[in-house]
Amino acid sequence: MILEAAMLQVKIGMEVEFEEAFREASEIISSMKGYISHQLQRCIEVEGKYLLLVKWETLEDHTIGFRQSKEYQEWKKQLHHFYDPFPIVEHFENVPI
Template sequence: MILEAVMLQVKQGMEVEYEKAFRAVSEIISSMKGYICHELQRCIEVEGKYLLLVKWETLEDHTVGFRQSSEYQEWKRQLHHFYDPFPIVEHFEHVDLS
């Protein structure tokens, strides 16, 4: 399992519109092969700052399967204009601490 983590900064005053748009496009990502779950968290200290966490079965399910799909183009069309600066996407894997 891979965890995609994205810190998002939404343009000032667009937070309500962004959350509405994100709700609407959540069905896009949740329909993709390898998708496990996702959540969007709103920062308490910084207005307009969000954390998106998405669990994927494999890295390629995100980087190839989703990012190179027509569904991603729709995701991008509906969400990317909200971000400034454009977010950096990072991927993490579980560390076994036992």
């Protein structure tokens, strides 16, 4: 399992519209091969800041299967205009302890 983490800075005043658009766009990502689950967290201290966490079966399910799909083009259309700056996306793997 791979955890995708993206810190999202939404333009001030667009938070409600972003959250509504994200709910709709969630159908896109949740239909993709290798998708496990996702959650969107709103920051308490910083206005317009969100943390997106997505669990994928493999790194390639996200970087190739999703990012190179026609569905991703729709995801971008629905969500990317809300971000300033554009988010950095990183991937993490579990450390056995």
